[in-house]
Amino acid sequence: MTLHSRPQPRPGILDISPYVPGKSGPKGAKIHKLSSNESPFGASAMAVAAYKAAGDRLELYPDGSATLLRSAIASRYGLMAENIVCGAGSDELLQMLAHAYLGPGDEAIYSQYGFLVYPIAIQSSGATPVVAPETDYLADVDAILARVTGKTRMVFLANPNNPTGRYLPFSEVRRLHAGLPAGVLLVLDAAYAEYVRRNDYEAGIELVATTSNVVMTRTFSKIYGLAALRLGWAYCPAHVADVLNRVRGPFNISGPAIAAGAAAMADQDFVEGAIAHNDVWLDWLSTELTRLGLEVTPSVGNFVLVHFPADEARNAHAADSYLQAHGFVVRRMDAYGLRGALRISVGSQEANQGLVGCLKAFMS
Ligand SMILES: Cc1ncc(COP(=O)(O)O)c(C=O)c1O
DSSP states (O other), rough: OOOSSSSOOOOTTTGGGOOOOOOOOOSSSEEEEEEEOTTTTTHHHHHHHHHHHHGGGTSHHHHHHHHHHHHHHHHHOOOOGGGEEEEEEEHHHHHHHHHHHOOOOOOEEEEOOOOOHHHHHHHHTTEEEEEOOOBBOOHHHHHHHOOOOOOOEEEEEEOOOOTTTTOHHHHHHHHHHHHHHHHSSEEETTTTTGOOOOOOOOSSSSHHHSSSSEEEEEEESSOOGGGGGOEEEOHHHHHHHHHHHHHHHTOOOOOEEHHHHHHHHHHHHHHHHHHEEEHHHHHHHHHHHTTOOOOEESSSEEEEEEEEEEEETTTTHHHHHHHHHHEOOOOGGGGGGGEEOOOOOOOHHHHHHHHHHHHHHHHO
């Protein structure tokens, strides 16, 4: 037995690159935080009221099954509550799925610019991440299928993807599923589904319902404006829900989060308002940034990936510093291997117009 001078994590844990969250900007100064795809709309007043009311009962453990919340989600989408498992953010669900289905010797595939929580979840389970190259910042079904081996256990696909904002039409998602062996779990991460306005898009509900190896994850952090509460949900086949319910913490969702999430689900007028805002300003931002001579990857989410020129004075890092100095906090993309790009969330009218004005000054 090897003697160590201090406790050692499992092999591979120290190879994980920690997730780099969006910056918050200097305290006190007026800043527009456009770095984490949060909602400029805040949360529904009904959700905030339910959250505050839950503050009167903080001494009680929450309902470990989050029944109120799961029934609110089930009735909104016409699903069976037994097939829904909630998590402390969809991040927790992605981690739970990886920990339950992956181990040393296994492989899990994600696409080149896929959400960076996937390699973290895969590596922390002891499995090997396999990266499938993208074409024009879009997941490539053939490239994913070409990487499936006898060791593949999972495929993670964010649709639409963060940070690129691009999406795969549902016919492509079906083709991906059809090409996977039955024992491979396809995780469809639909964190931005509510924002998508395309006839050929589906988040994955039907595919989950009609197959036995697909899970769809969703979040309350984006359109519902509840990122601080950490709340997400997964729609799963019964056998996957059973597995997740065995591995999750018994009280993984807090009482205030259950109350606020259920109220938020019931307030679909609020969601409609946030979608309408995004429709207008996503288009506007994409058009105006393109007019400045920047390349904008076409997005269906609540953010845009903006590519800057290579020269030192006008590159992405210089733009980021300039924006930050003027109160606009956006996201550098170095961790994704996109040093020439910044990701910018759709903000309030004031934030969007201010940001474009600021970049106009920067580019000239
Ligand atoms: C594609 C994608 N999936 C999942 C998440 C995680 O969201 P949360 O853990 O807040 O539910 C995010 C957040 O940025 C995301 O962009």
